Structure formats: structure tokens, C-alpha cells
Amino acid sequence: MHADRFFQSTRGRIVEELRRRGSASAADLAASFNLSPNAVRQQLIVLERDGLVVERSVRRGPTKPTLEFSLTPLADRYFPQAYDRMLSAVLRELREQHGPEAVERLFDGIAERTLAKVRERITGDDTHERAAQLGDVLREQGVSATVNLIEGGVELREHHCPYSEVAKENPEVCSVIHRVIDETIGEHAQTESIATGGRECRFEVRTASAVAAP
Known part of the structure; x- marks a missing residue:
């Protein structure tokens, strides 16, 4: 929100x-x-x-x-944080000095390091269990997150985002959670985003059986 x-x-x-x-x-x-x-x-x-x-x-x-x-x-x-404005200024300078590819490479590296830590925690046998484990990790990092069963899969909801203000100007910020979901739970679709005006971030992941169904 x-x-x-x-x-x-x-x-x-x-x-x-x-x-x-x-x-x-x-x-x-x-x-x-x-x-x-x-x-x-x-x-x-x-x-x-x-x-x-x-x-x-x-x-x-x-x-x-x-x-x-x-x-x-x-x-x-x-509440507005000074470091949000500082981070946005740093990313803006990086983009202007070295191009958008430099910002993308930066967040690719952050995603790799995040995945290296998260994979140790995501050990569930099925989609819902892995999503629940990722929800636990997010809550430990200060994100209010819930996981719900939906028809054909699971839904991960982030009720607020600590990086939403930065992400408005730098959508690359969101690439980290996208990669984490894809590589620990399964390919997903985002149905709502705080950064683009939504009340929360919603991600849907279909189970293997649902994907295989005709």
C-alpha cells in the first residue's frame, strides 16, 4: 500500500x-x-x-x-527515508554516466547474491511449501508477506514494499524479487504492483500439474 x-x-x-x-x-x-x-x-x-x-x-x-x-x-x-532519496540519486547518476545496462547489471548481481542465500532456505517439495518458505524469508527481511492457495497454484502477496519509492524511478529494483520467485518457486505472473500504483504486489505461480493440463 x-x-x-x-x-x-x-x-x-x-x-x-x-x-x-x-x-x-x-x-x-x-x-x-x-x-x-x-x-x-x-x-x-x-x-x-x-x-x-x-x-x-x-x-x-x-x-x-x-x-x-x-x-x-x-x-x-x-515514512520517507533519506536513504531512499540517496539511493535514487545514486542510481540516477549511474544510469546517466554508464547507461541503463549498468543499472541492470547491478541488480543482476544483487539477484545472484540474494539467490545464493535464499536457495538454502527454499527446500520444499511442492510449489506451496516453497512459496511459504519464501514468505518466511521475506517477513524476516521486514516485508509483510502472505501466501495463499489459489486455483491452479499459489499467490504470494507483499502488502508493502520497502523499496517502492526507489522502484517508481528504477523498475530494475523489482527484477530481484522476480528472479527469486522464478528460480525458487517457479515461473510467475505479476498481477498487481505497488510501484505502478497498486495497493500491494501480487505474484501468481501455477503448479506443475496446472501448467501441464491442456
């Missing part, structure tokens, strides 16, 4: 408020947004499931402990 769309949602506003405050309880956030604490808790449950917030028990004076929520490092991906 693009950051601007995300911050228009209630969950996005909660993330933005937690960024400003550092931490807050559901009641604190409810007061800020004129919502009920229960409504805020429902949003916090989703944010916690997605790995964007964590809760901890905090004692405020002599009263019983209060649950406070704060952002995880994963939430930083929704």
Missing part, C-alpha cells in the same frame, strides 16, 4: 500518532481520534498482526498497569 493511502486510513492515522507520541494506550488514541477504545483496539490488533506495533505493560502511578502500544522498526517503511 502506498504511504499516502495508508495514512488516510484509521490504521495509518494511528501509526502516525504513535510515531509522534512514541507510545500510547488504546484509550489515549481513542481520545485523539474521537473513537471508542474498542474501535481503536480492533485497529491495533490488525497492526500488531502485521508486525507494525507491539504492546507492553506500563504502570502509570499507583493504578494497575496499562497496555501501551509503540511502533516496530517495520513501521519505519511507511
Whole structure:
């Protein structure tokens, strides 16, 4: 999901408020947004499931402990980062000085090194198992990813992309995940892309039996 769309949602506003405050309880956030604490808790449950917030028990004076929520490092991906702009500037300079082929070679090398590490983790016997293992790897790298069974294959969904801003100007960035999917799970088709305005990135991989079917 693009950051601007995300911050228009209630969950996005909660993330933005937690960024400003550092931490807050559901009641604190409810007061800020004129919502009920229960409504805020429902949003916090989703944010916690997605790995964007964590809760901890905090004692405020002599009263019983209060649950406070704060952002995880994963939430930083929704905020503009100086290194995004720097990386875009470096790639722009490389393209202007040495041509688009130089950028392609750069990401070919990154894909090779990524595959060398990922192949050790992708050992499943079937398409769904390998996709699930790749999903685990992506989540460890800070990408909110899910894998679903679909008719004739599997679907890998990235709910946000840490490189989306850079990829808008440099689509070669996306070549890394394309190669990783092709060479660890199977040839795929991308049905949605954050870099081109989609809400998330979706990749479909058909099982061997589905491909072989007439």
C-alpha cells in the first residue's frame, strides 16, 4: 500500500500518532481520534498482526498497569527515508554516466547474491511449501508477506514494499524479487504492483500439474 493511502486510513492515522507520541494506550488514541477504545483496539490488533506495533505493560502511578502500544522498526517503511532519496540519486547518476545496462547489471548481481542465500532456505517439495518458505524469508527481511492457495497454484502477496519509492524511478529494483520467485518457486505472473500504483504486489505461480493440463 502506498504511504499516502495508508495514512488516510484509521490504521495509518494511528501509526502516525504513535510515531509522534512514541507510545500510547488504546484509550489515549481513542481520545485523539474521537473513537471508542474498542474501535481503536480492533485497529491495533490488525497492526500488531502485521508486525507494525507491539504492546507492553506500563504502570502509570499507583493504578494497575496499562497496555501501551509503540511502533516496530517495520513501521519505519511507511515514512520517507533519506536513504531512499540517496539511493535514487545514486542510481540516477549511474544510469546517466554508464547507461541503463549498468543499472541492470547491478541488480543482476544483487539477484545472484540474494539467490545464493535464499536457495538454502527454499527446500520444499511442492510449489506451496516453497512459496511459504519464501514468505518466511521475506517477513524476516521486514516485508509483510502472505501466501495463499489459489486455483491452479499459489499467490504470494507483499502488502508493502520497502523499496517502492526507489522502484517508481528504477523498475530494475523489482527484477530481484522476480528472479527469486522464478528460480525458487517457479515461473510467475505479476498481477498487481505497488510501484505502478497498486495497493500491494501480487505474484501468481501455477503448479506443475496446472501448467501441464491442456
